[in-house]
Amino acid sequence: MIIRRNERNKFIVYGKAQANISGLTLKRRIVDNKTRYYDIDIKISFQDGEYFFDTEKYLFCSSINKEYYLDIVGIESVEAISMPIGGVVRYDEADIVFDVSEKDGKTVLKYGIVPNVHACVTDIKTERDEIIVEFSTDSKDPDPTVLFMRRSFTTRNGLYNKIIELETNGKSFFIPSSDLFKGKSEKGREIWDVAIRCEKIGYIFIDADDINDDYCDKDSLIAYKPFNSDGYLSIWTMEGENKNGNKIKVAILGSCYIKEAFHSLDFTNPDYKRFYDNVLVGFHHSFISLTSSPIDDSYDITSEYQREIELYSEFELKKNYFRKLKDSKANYLLVDNYADATLVVGKDERGQFITKNYYLNDSNLFTDHIKLVKTYTQHGEERIALYEEAVKKFREKINEVIPLSHVILVRGRQSLYKQKEDKSKELWPDHDFYEKSNKVWEKLDNIFLR
Numbered sequence: 001m002i003i004r005r006n007e008r009n010k011f012i013v014y015g016k017a018q019a020n021i022s023g024l025t026l027k028r029r030i031v032d033n034k035t036r037y038y039d040i041d042i043k044i045s046f047q048d049g050e051y052f053f054d055t056e057k058y059l060f061c062s063s064i065n066k067e068y069y070l071d072i073v074g075i076e077s078v079e080a081i082s083m084p085i086g087g088v089v090r091y092d093e094a095d096i097v098f099d100v101s102e103k104d105g106k107t108v109l110k111y112g113i114v115p116n117v118h119a120c121v122t123d124i125k126t127e128r129d130e131i132i133v134e135f136s137t138d139s140k141d142p143d144p145t146v147l148f149m150r151r152s153f154t155t156r157n158g159l160y161n162k163i164i165e166l167e168t169n170g171k172s173f174f175i176p177s178s179d180l181f182k183g184k185s186e187k188g189r190e191i192w193d194v195a196i197r198c199e200k201i202g203y204i205f206i207d208a209d210d211i212n213d214d215y216c217d218k219d220s221l222i223a224y225k226p227f228n229s230d231g232y233l234s235i236w237t238m239e240g241e242n243k244n245g246n247k248i249k250v251a252i253l254g255s256c257y258i259k260e261a262f263h264s265l266d267f268t269n270p271d272y273k274r275f276y277d278n279v280l281v282g283f284h285h286s287f288i289s290l291t292s293s294p295i296d297d298s299y300d301i302t303s304e305y306q307r308e309i310e311l312y313s314e315f316e317l318k319k320n321y322f323r324k325l326k327d328s329k330a331n332y333l334l335v336d337n338y339a340d341a342t343l344v345v346g347k348d349e350r351g352q353f354i355t356k357n358y359y360l361n362d363s364n365l366f367t368d369h370i371k372l373v374k375t376y377t378q379h380g381e382e383r384i385a386l387y388e389e390a391v392k393k394f395r396e397k398i399n400e401v402i403p404l405s406h407v408i409l410v411r412g413r414q415s416l417y418k419q420k421e422d423k424s425k426e427l428w429p430d431h432d433f434y435e436k437s438n439k440v441w442e443k444l445d446n447i448f449l450r
Helices: 256-262 306-317 321-328 338-342 365-369 381-399 431-448
Strands: 002-005 011-014 018-031 035-046 049-054 068-071 086-090 094-103 106-115 119-127 130-137 145-151 160-166 172-175 190-198 202-205 224-227 234-237 248-254 276-283 332-335 345-348 353-355 372-376 407-409 417-419 425-427
Touching: 130 190, 160 172, 248 256, 248 321, 256 276, 276 306, 276 321, 306 353, 321 381, 338 431, 372 381, 381 431
Parallel strands: 248 276, 248 332, 332 407
Antiparallel strands: 002 011, 018 035, 035 049, 068 106, 086 094, 094 106, 119 130, 130 172, 145 160, 145 190, 190 202, 190 234, 224 234, 345 353, 345 372, 417 425
């Protein structure tokens, strides 16, 4: 049997052997006398000796819900891993929680760190333009520091673009909202995480299970909102009524390839509301459908996606997107060809077209109200010819509403691969369809740009 460790810090086992995970060791690292990290050593015993695995990866002790995977089996599987399925290794400062399981045909050790020191909010109030947070903690640190950290993105991923240290007496701290949040009522939101840095444990987030929306001060020019979307205290600066009148008004006619860039909860563009007003959204409509004749809109449509039905179905039935676009006074229109490249278009008995998108397809529209006499698949030449005619009509209609120079085409494509938890990639089951759709998408984009 030969054991090697490759560049990815994985054990590669050649041959078969009995293996035991004989120890997990937690190591605390101190950097710049302030920030504390954890490291884990794992000892694996084989028949011919013991081998050590050092994670070589600093782990914040606040990574309470994160999991790290160590692939301990390589080309040929070992016969057995003789240890409990899961367990806890306890230390004064934190516990290592682990389990062994099968994943993608390999034996995987999954482990994470859970700190034994906690903090929780007991009360929040405002006083003289300050947010006062009272908390309790079982940390023995006589001199804790509160960290006020502005997220780089709206999701809690540990990336912060600004960190402020706040003074505390060990029981409460003050957030000077008049300085930090001044003018934010005219802008998009920011999210600040609150953590306590302790001498021995590093930093820990503050539990906020009892926090609710009642703390939202909507009448104040200093707009803030404590919330606990993931169980920990954060401060969310809201967009108030006094919005910046110089924002660019954008309308969307496309899919998530555009829509996700104008979404407050997404990591791609969380501050978009500072600069743009999203005044109209058309979602998963083909140009073929939108430029055809109206369909009866008096149908009682029910669907699992009722919200999408309420927001977008009128564009498919009334064909009134262009009128709504004119009313919106949008400065720019962003479009993509996702629907025409990937979705089926149907024609009813009166020769009117409709897009078979996911929210209409799931509804009772095609079973109870509309009978389709013909469908046009995404990849047929007849469908492309219909698209060509639709784009001509689109140019005529749009030119009455917005300059063509203010219509922006987003050239999205579908990936053939997905990324797995271990950062490797594998083909999507429908990769053949995606590949065909991407080729059609390229054709449609070129037609649109002529």
